[in-house]
């Protein structure tokens with residue numbers, strides 16, 4: 001099956017051996033992260049080039065995570081010429097190998113829809129947690145290289161996340177907190193993940209939310225935990241210990257990210273916004289004007305963006321002065337942010353990563369608050 005496939009197989013077998021199973025398992029799809037040149041640099045680019053030039057081609061449906069900028073508006077992201085060229089080369093090589101240019105962390109809105117019980121090989125923690133916990137698929141938390149290797153072979157390393165025993169809940173978490181908006185859902189996931197970051201939790205006391213709410217729960221959880229999933233309900237219960245998460249615990253994390261100065265950047269769309277979210281953002285922004293001293297950045301996938309353009313939703317956001325972008329996000333773009341910047345976001349995941357990757361001040365607020373702070377009063 002060629003040199004690229006041989007190398008990919010070797011990589012996957014090394015992982016399977018490390019887990020003690022020594023076996024590969026057939027998969028239905030792959031989702032590949034490590035797309036942004038900011039994250040993978042020259043060595044990542046060379047790894048992808050080697051596989052492409054050795055004749056690599058995908059054997060299952062494979063989609064791409066976001067890259068360093070919106071391919072139609074690179075100037076919004078402080079991209080220099082070298083970054084631009086190398087990023088475009090990464091995307092070109094992946095496309096050459098048959099990976100779809102979805103450039104989103106919500107592949108499930110872009111045609112990569114696993115069914116319950118499907119074995120898949122997905123990278124991108126928020127999408128992994130969502131596909132395991134909400135869609136009922138089976139995937140480990142692949143890295144960019146192993147997800148690409150899986151795409152090229154149609155196989156993933158057999159690991160505990162692909163077995164029913166390996167996915168049993170390991171700790172019961174009694175939740176005494178009612179999330180009211182997306183920021184709360186993300187924060188709840190983040191706090192649960194922080195408490196027992198290696199264990200699969202069974203959440204008790206959490207009303208199953210909408211798909212979008214669960215998307216934020218998954219992203220927050222994935223940012224602080226290394227477990228592949230959570231359970232929301234499970235008949236037979238859980239044999240592990242019990243911990244409790246209450247309002248005060250959630251509040252203390254939220255306080256760490258409170259807004260004390262006017263934001264210079266308001267970021268919404270981590271994970272990428274659904275069309276439903278964009279419609280409601282447009283509704284809020286109708287006949288309003290984004291403040292001159294604020295950058296309102298809203299990110300989505302290109303498939304959702306296209307539908308937003310058709311429906312006129314993109315136009316409403318654009319007319320207000322908001323920047324609706326696709327293919328990227330604040331975290332994977334090389335956008336320059338300084339100590340004097342204040343980032344306000346409604347995503348616990350963005351707050352978590354932004355605090356380690358930038359010198360800007362980070363604040364977490366509900367969606368309404370984010371939009372209110374972004375517009376002129």
Ligand code: F3S
Pocket residue numbers: 065066105126219269270271272299328329330331332349350
């Ligand atoms: Fe997606 Fe970027 Fe958040 S890749 S999950 S929007 S950090």
